[in-house]
Amino acid sequence: MDEFGIIARYFAPLAGEGSFGLKDDAALLPARPGQDLVVTTDTITEGVDFFAFDPSGDIARKALRVNLSDLAAKGAMPAHYLLNLSLPHTITPDWLAGFAAGLAQDQREFGISLLGGDTGATDGPLTIAVTAFGFVPQGKMIRRDGAKVGDAVYVTGAIGDSGGGLAIFKREKHSLSDTDRDALIARYRVPQPPVAFAENLRAIAHASVDVSDGLIADLGHIASASGVRIVVDGEAVPLSPPLRALWHDNALLRAVAAGDDYQIAFTAPPGLNGPFTQIGRAEKGEGVSLTVNGKDVALSKAGYRHF
Amino acid sequence: MDEFGIIARYFAPLAGEGSFGLKDDAALLPARPGQDLVVTTDTITEGVDFFAFDPSGDIARKALRVNLSDLAAKGAMPAHYLLNLSLPHTITPDWLAGFAAGLAQDQREFGISLLGGDTGATDGPLTIAVTAFGFVPQGKMIRRDGAKVGDAVYVTGAIGDSGGGLAIFKREKHSLSDTDRDALIARYRVPQPPVAFAENLRAIAHASVDVSDGLIADLGHIASASGVRIVVDGEAVPLSPPLRALWHDNALLRAVAAGDDYQIAFTAPPGLNGPFTQIGRAEKGEGVSLTVNGKDVALSKAGYRHF
Numbered sequence: 001m002d003e004f005g006i007i008a009r010y011f012a013p014l015a016g017e018g019s020f021g022l023k024d025d026a027a028l029l030p031a032r033p034g035q036d037l038v039v040t041t042d043t044i045t046e047g048v049d050f051f052a053f054d055p056s057g058d059i060a061r062k063a064l065r066v067n068l069s070d071l072a073a074k075g076a077m078p079a080h081y082l083l084n085l086s087l088p089h090t091i092t093p094d095w096l097a098g099f100a101a102g103l104a105q106d107q108r109e110f111g112i113s114l115l116g117g118d119t120g121a122t123d124g125p126l127t128i129a130v131t132a133f134g135f136v137p138q139g140k141m142i143r144r145d146g147a148k149v150g151d152a153v154y155v156t157g158a159i160g161d162s163g164g165g166l167a168i169f170k171r172e173k174h175s176l177s178d179t180d181r182d183a184l185i186a187r188y189r190v191p192q193p194p195v196a197f198a199e200n201l202r203a204i205a206h207a208s209v210d211v212s213d214g215l216i217a218d219l220g221h222i223a224s225a226s227g228v229r230i231v232v233d234g235e236a237v238p239l240s241p242p243l244r245a246l247w248h249d250n251a252l253l254r255a256v257a258a259g260d261d262y263q264i265a266f267t268a269p270p271g272l273n274g275p276f277t278q279i280g281r282a283e284k285g286e287g288v289s290l291t292v293n294g295k296d297v298a299l300s301k302a303g304y305r306h307f
Numbered sequence: 308m309d310e311f312g313i314i315a316r317y318f319a320p321l322a323g324e325g326s327f328g329l330k331d332d333a334a335l336l337p338a339r340p341g342q343d344l345v346v347t348t349d350t351i352t353e354g355v356d357f358f359a360f361d362p363s364g365d366i367a368r369k370a371l372r373v374n375l376s377d378l379a380a381k382g383a384m385p386a387h388y389l390l391n392l393s394l395p396h397t398i399t400p401d402w403l404a405g406f407a408a409g410l411a412q413d414q415r416e417f418g419i420s421l422l423g424g425d426t427g428a429t430d431g432p433l434t435i436a437v438t439a440f441g442f443v444p445q446g447k448m449i450r451r452d453g454a455k456v457g458d459a460v461y462v463t464g465a466i467g468d469s470g471g472g473l474a475i476f477k478r479e480k481h482s483l484s485d486t487d488r489d490a491l492i493a494r495y496r497v498p499q500p501p502v503a504f505a506e507n508l509r510a511i512a513h514a515s516v517d518v519s520d521g522l523i524a525d526l527g528h529i530a531s532a533s534g535v536r537i538v539v540d541g542e543a544v545p546l547s548p549p550l551r552a553l554w555h556d557n558a559l560l561r562a563v564a565a566g567d568d569y570q571i572a573f574t575a576p577p578g579l580n581g582p583f584t585q586i587g588r589a590e591k592g593e594g595v596s597l598t599v600n601g602k603d604v605a606l607s608k609a610g611y612r613h614f
Contacts, residue, residue: 023532024451025377025517026347031338031445040333041438043391043425070332084350084391084436118350124431129391131348131438138338144331210332225330 001093003119010100011083016113018080027116029080035135040070046125049260050189051169056095057102058189059128064106066212067132069193069262073210075142075202076134078110078195083117084129091126110195140202142266147207147226151267153280156194158240159215161187163258164247180242191262197275201266204274208266214259216299219280219288222267229285230267232256234292236279253297256290308400310426317407318390323420325387334423336387342442347377353432356567357496358476363402364409365496366435371413373519374439376500376569380517382449382509383441385417385502390424391436398433417502447509449573454514454533458574460587463501465547466522468494470565471554487549498569504582508573511581515573521566523606526587527595529574536592537574539563541599543586560604563597 001009007022015021018028029037044063046052064081071078083103107113115133165188168174168181176184193210201208207226209218216232223230234252244251267282290297308316314329322328325335336344351373353359357366371388378385390410414420422440472495475481475488483491500517508515514533516525522544530537541559551558574589597604 020450023528024381026345026381026383026448028448029344029346031340031342031344033338033340035338037336037338037344038333039336039389039423041389041391041424043393043427043436045393045427045429047430048427074331074333076333082346082348082438084348086350086352086431086434116346117348118436120350120352120355122352122431122434123354124393124429124434127393127429127431127434129350129425129436131389141333141335143327221330 006096006119010096011114014100014103014107014114016080016115019115022116029133032135034138036138036141038071038074038076038134038136038141039131040067041129041131042066042070043127043129045127054189056098057105060099060102061106061190063128063130064103065191065193066262067130068110068195069191069210069212071132071134072193072195072198073208073264074136075140075198076136077198078112078132078134080115080133081112082115082131085117085119086122086127087119088126089121136202142202142205142208144207144209144222145225147222147228147267147282149228149282149284151206151282152270152278153219153230153232153265153267153282154276155211155215155238155263155265155279156197156276157192157263158238159211159261159263160243160251160255160258161240162191162260163255164243166260174246176242176245180245183242184246188260193262194264194275197264200274201264204268204272205266206268208264211261211263211265212259215256215261215265216288216290219265223286223288228282230280230282230288232280232288232290234290234297236277238277252292313403313426317403318421321407321410321414321421323387323422326422329423336440339442341445343445343448345378345381345383345441345443345448346438347374348436348438349373349377350434350436352434361496363405364412367406367409368413368497370435370437371410372498372500373569374437375417375502376498376517376519378439378441379500379502379505380515380571381443382447382505383443384505385419385439385441387422387440388419389422389438392424392426393429393434394426395433396428443509449509449512449515451514451516451529452532454529454535454574454589456535456589456591458513458589459577459585460526460537460539460572460574460589461583461585462518462522462545462570462572463504463583464499464570465545466518466568466570467550467558467562467565468547469498469567470562471550472496473567481553483549483552487552490549491553495567500569501571501582504571507581508571511575511579512573513575515571518568518570518572519566522563522568522572523595523597526572530593530595535589537587537589537595539587539595539597541597541604543584545584559599
């Protein structure tokens, strides 16, 4: 099947408003009065961000969700996405059908639709670039540079589970139950960004970032953009029981450097309650420090880097 | 250099309005009252759309221009772009500097700026996805489906030069002068989409497409979207002197199937004059036919396909 056949069979059924059924040179986004458009793009690559043997529906959902996570961290409600696919010649119709089904599932879950994209063949690894579009009320996008001295630092969800799942795939030895093992693997394969939380986040956050490079590295982005120092209280960082069972005493230090969490770290006034955990505070100064039992811990690995 | 270093050194200087200096999770496009946003995306891949030995600045400009061509065909003025780069480990700082210089050159030429993107490493071929954003007055995007029976069919520029350049790279025998050879190669490496023509095009075109798959194939997209038959007068198709010198009697048939032209084919009322050539007409029926000396020519190859 050529690219036109693939698009017509698998992707045209996913196309929504503004896409012209994927049958034009471009897509159209009519302006929404009083709304700003938030745009983000992330590429995932076989062997780096997922494995060739992962179910294709999970790969599709990961490609979408790593982008929905960025939109959520900016306080934006997702609306559309573009899909750029570089497909190895070994891809089968079954693989494509599963991939499209994964996209369809997440379109329903998050209320988004396919706006456009392109499909080509590659001699290299499967590569998927998604560009996601969301909307925020005018001027209300949450940036990285709004943290204030005296803010508390919060994070949604638990940190490190995805890194734990990856470690298991990399054949790290463990004695987890099948349930715990599968829970961590599931978090690696299909991130759970807190998309529905974006609207509440806008009401409280001064600065926000999605946790993708690693908690400490991403808080470093807020610290440097905002001109503050962030102190993380190690005991407060939320770690799941399966992750503690996998990494024991090393769980905290590995979790905060692991990356691929797709949760949201943000600063806001202290003392707030909600679907998040207070893990630290913003002070005068620069950089990020991690304290355990009141002592600074040396941070050897700041986060995941591609090179 | 890691991805953050590459972004800071080579790409942050190219970042413009809405990009936050490439230092946030997402970019922001404030709504422009009375304007629709037109979005298009195309990936180019080493070994398919360009050669590894092509100058990196030319590769950058091709990656941009194949997208600017889509915007122009829709009557949109370009404004921003996203850049998703998958870089082989062999990429050097010199290569990156040339690539960024090529982007900078075209940013000046077309009045666009970098909005965001991502950079990662790959074990496969160099892959570059660009997503381009342009604006049209509300409701004025030119679509593929507006051709009317009785319209004339026009095309900008000349057809087939890029295909000629590619044939030369593929070691097809020829007896061209160095000047002619270089002219065709230049068109393959750096397309010349008629970006400035977009505004005039909006005033006259009923339907429009960018010529990327091949003139006949792309006119087929207009014919099928609009429900008309398009008849192309072979003698009228504009072919450059270097291309005629390369392909002689086969020039027309090869040119109309070659692809990679990045010119605009459109339908509009007959008898118009401008920076374009009338090459045919829209009739009742379906499909595309090519006539030479008043006779239909069999079309063996409808256009370039990736699979």
